[in-house]
Amino acid sequence: MSPCARWKRSRKLSESAASISSLPPAPESGLVRWINQWGSAVIDGITTVGDMAIFTWQMLRWLFTRLPCRGTVLINFYQVGALSLPVVALTGTFIGMVLAVQSYAQFHAIGLDSRLGAVINSTLVKELGPVLAATMLAGRVGSAMAAVLGTMRVTEQIDALTAMGADPIHYLVVPRFLACILLIPSLTIMADFMGIVGGYFYSVIILGIDHAAYLNHSREGVTGFDLFSGIFKSIFFGAIIAVMSCYRGFNCEAGAEGVGKAATTAFVYSFVLILAIDLFLTIVLNSIYYTLYPNGTSFL
């Protein structure tokens, strides 16, 4: 949202406040204050959702009319993809090993040690891989995007872009959005792969579970649809990270504190939305799975 849109919004709110204030003053009870506070929070929330929808619409319009130049896109691809790869691989390995550590005691107690592979790998491929890659991307790339764009807003660089006849959404947001949605599937695959390697290493090498049984159960427990659903969900997570981070950066408040707040809220809101969308998509994808394969199993 441009600052003028933000100011316009505040103006509208002030105008409605002014018309209310022209009524005869009523004694302000605790209840009235409470209603006022909640009312204002609800109006703010609805306005933010509306602003974000307009912001996303403007970005999508550019996406389908004119793509940014190759140089701008490639820099973002490098920062989002190549630079995120090591950290996603590392965290993927650890989460695979942690899953093995946590699940082993329960499975060992009922004598199903070799089934560990199915549990670890299907959890990774369906849930933890995509969510972990998205979390790392939101933390590493999303916060940085919000901070960079926020600094550009505060130092009038976004105004300068507009003044020079460039559209800031086309120039700054579209390449970041493209990088996030196109590269998050690769990062998810990397998190899945390293998680599987980590889980295998801990289960077979450290815990001494039978290698062949572990692999057999892994194959049985993970279907092609599981892999697809994880990667499919990750595209939505990438879109959430890009839109939320760029939106928070564009609407950054003045000063260093404003930039810090933009970076923090970009991560927090992205993460909450990722988990909410994850739940929704998992339910939808599971329904599709049961429709396609009525006798199939599901871990939901």
Next chain:
Amino acid sequence: MNAAAEAKDKVTEAHDAGGPLIEVRRLSVTFDNNEVLKDVSVSIDRGQTVAIIGESGCGKTVFMKTLVGLVKPDKGSVVFDGRPLNEMGLKELTQTRRRFGFVFQNAALFDSMSVFDNVAFPLRQSEVVSETDVRDRVLRHLAEVGLPRDVTRKRPAELSGGMRKRVGLARALVLRPEVVVYDEPTTGLDPIMSDVINELILDTRRRYPVTSVVVTHDMHTARKVADRVLMFYPRSRLEANESQILYDGPPSELEHAEDRRVRQFVHGEAGERINEMIEGFGS
């Protein structure tokens, strides 16, 4: 004849060539229930250099941003070369903005780019210039603002405040705009560098037939570069029927302005303002 007088003569010639380039009609802008501009009408002729002075918070920067459509007014309109900005579609507005050169207060250079790429940015956006021409024009404009070739590879963060302002000026001029808008061009600079910037503003007028709007609270800049001065006053401290523009005339007459508030500003005297502030703080 000194440089300022020469430049002003050229302005008079350019002025005779056409009518007003920018017309601001009954402009009102309000932020957060705070009326920043109300019923402001100004007409700026081609080739004129107008300095807008006034204390902080009087709305001069908002006025300037409204000229290029960076801020949308609540009421009133800005007419550029006969076309109201609010009636323009995105494409026409973009093309109109390219007829402006905007020098931001802190230069607003893109941190992620080198000096060369910063100055080349408007040219590359316009997509009508070959890369060889881009190089020639960038180097020529950097030379015009007195910057050596070796700064082209540097990042904006490596430059001093004065150099950043000069790069900002080169970037604003590279598309050969019809209007150059300067936001506080000398704020934060030492007296010598401030005068260098003033000379560059005059030099720009000599080289190109530009119309200039200089927002400043530096009286030395206003006197040196402008042939017309507008003084804005904060809306909140005016009576309902008072105009927000307290002075509109040549810089030479500022000293003899009828309004006491104009003379106070020109001489930098706080007067009763200090008491108002102390009372405001007390309450």
